[in-house]
Amino acid sequence: MSILKWLKPGLKIKRWVLLGIIGILVLGVGLSSVLNNLFSDIRRILVIDPILVVIGILLIIISLRRGITSVLIVMRYYKKNVQLDRDLVNELLYKDRILTKRPKIVVIGGGTGLSVLLRGLKEYTTNITAIVTVADDGGGSGILREDLGMLPPGDIRSCILALANTEPTMEKLLQYRFKEGKLKGQSFGNLFIAAMDGIYDNFEIAIKEMSNVLAVTGRVLPMTLEDVELYAKLKNGTVIKGESNIPEENIKLGSEIDKVFIKPRNSRPLNEALTAINEADCIVLGPGSLYTSVIPNLLVRDITYKIWRSKAIKVYIPNVMTQPGETDGYDVLQHVEAILRHSKRNIIDYVITNIEPIPKSTLNIYAKDGAKPIIMTEEQEKELMKKDIKVVKDKLIDIKKNYIRHDAPKVSEIIIDLVNKKRW
Known part of the structure; x- marks a missing residue:
């Protein structure tokens, strides 16, 4: 079941926009009050009105920081070759603001x-x-383990893909098994991990980098x-x-x-x-x-x-x-x-x-x-x-x-x- 069904109107990034609007209103009230009382109420000008101005400015700053952070989170995970739409943005924001607190x-x-x-x-x-x-030491993982001296990647690959936020085509590619030749029975995803292990010469880093590429929810550890x-x-x-x-x-x-x-x-x-x-x-x-x-x-x-x-x-x-x-x-x-x-x-x-x-x-x-x-x-x-x-x-x-x-x-x-x- 898609988590989009859980979303309620008024949540998502709109709350930061709403907070910004409130900040602008409070700031406006404070500034207008300063002008109205400029020559009549010295105590109000020195104490009450500045408090309203400061509160308004703080609310606007918080709104901008939270809103920009949320957008950056989306761009961080989906900056490569992915077309963003409103539903996808909402889903990512939901995951960041709600599911991270679960x-x-x-x-x-x-x-x-x-x-x-x-x-x-x-x-x-x-x-x-x-x-x-x-x-594990059988199948394609066992072959890579024996030939390259690396840890078997099969179960880890499956878990990474289970937690990944990636396109269906990419998942099919990583799950694809060669049907002929010397690579027969070998998973492309296993080869991907083997290549990352070769690049970094460290299995732990290879898994983390693959998780970053696929925008994995959570962590997968050997x-x-x-x-x-x-x-x-x-x-x-x-x-x-x-x-x-x-x-x-x-x-x-x-x-x-x-x-x-x-x-x-x-x-x-x-x-x-x-x-x-x-x-x-x-x-x-x-x-x-x-x-x-x-x-x-x-x-x-x-x-x-x-x-x-x-x-x-x-x-x-x-x-x-x-x-x-x-x-x-x-x-x-x-x-x-x-x-x-x-x-x-x-x-x-x-x-x-x-x-x-x-x-x-x-x-x-x-x-x-x-x-x-x-x-x-x-x-x-x-x-x-x-x-x-x-x-x-x-x-x-x-x-x-x-x-x-x-x-x-x-x-x-x-x-x-x-x-x-x-x-x-």
Whole structure:
């Protein structure tokens, strides 16, 4: 839903124009009073009238400064090859004046689920920080990681595009995957990040510069700048190396995951990420692959501790469907218990879970790969309550072309409501 629908008449830049008009009127009254009383009321000329003149001048100055600042904000983000119209200007001003005052949300995870949620959240607040896993080693990201020695850009690219204020053509370009030749399967957006990394010789700066180019709402941060590898220890004792290998090898071996860990184990997060967690009103884990997208972030030094210490509300959003080779047969409670095993107790306050039935035709497609709906029962809810975890249940499904995703606007609305209830 477009945020333009939220705008009310009389808001936007008009309020600064109105303030300027009031300032001119007050200044006019003060000056006219000075002239009228020039020879009759010395006390009024020396005390009251100058106060009116000063107030009028101050109101005019404030009006001009605020109005010019608002226009500069618009031009800063849309100074290159974008045609401004009234609705676009109003939307940008709304985001700057209203959404920047909304809750500070930190979202932690990776994969498609995280980027989907970000698209919903940016309609409610611009104070978003996405902390994204860089443990993936498959696909186009894995190739760039191996060939160029850079951090995998795939999940970060998706999150940047989710928060970007850019033209549809630009988004299509950055999402485009080459279909032939040596670049087959590679995303243009990944190559863009690789080029920026080559220019600045710094992955963190490359991400920031790309975010500036695309006028990103909020920030996207890698969970660490170190070259980490993800490992999984199965219950049969086997250890699997590599994020992309974990589901594949686990399917072959037919054993559940006992725990995951990263090397180097003492990997450090960005200071910006820790600051964002400290200042957050809400910290969201997921949605995304449990062992390969969400939990890896919690294994980075100090991340779990900072979340645990934070006064923000902590929310976990499990996937709608199980992931073959990773969470086969898991219910909501088992997802939560896996997170707690890899972090600390009291790191989750709320679980937001789906209770909407999924059409059989769609389920049949997922069943071919072994995926099943993640179920929440009354017994599970009671167990979560024993852990001081509240459950929010709702219809949260969005199905497009037989792909099941979370209803991002609905989930975002629930998150913002939880924050607002805490504030009041």
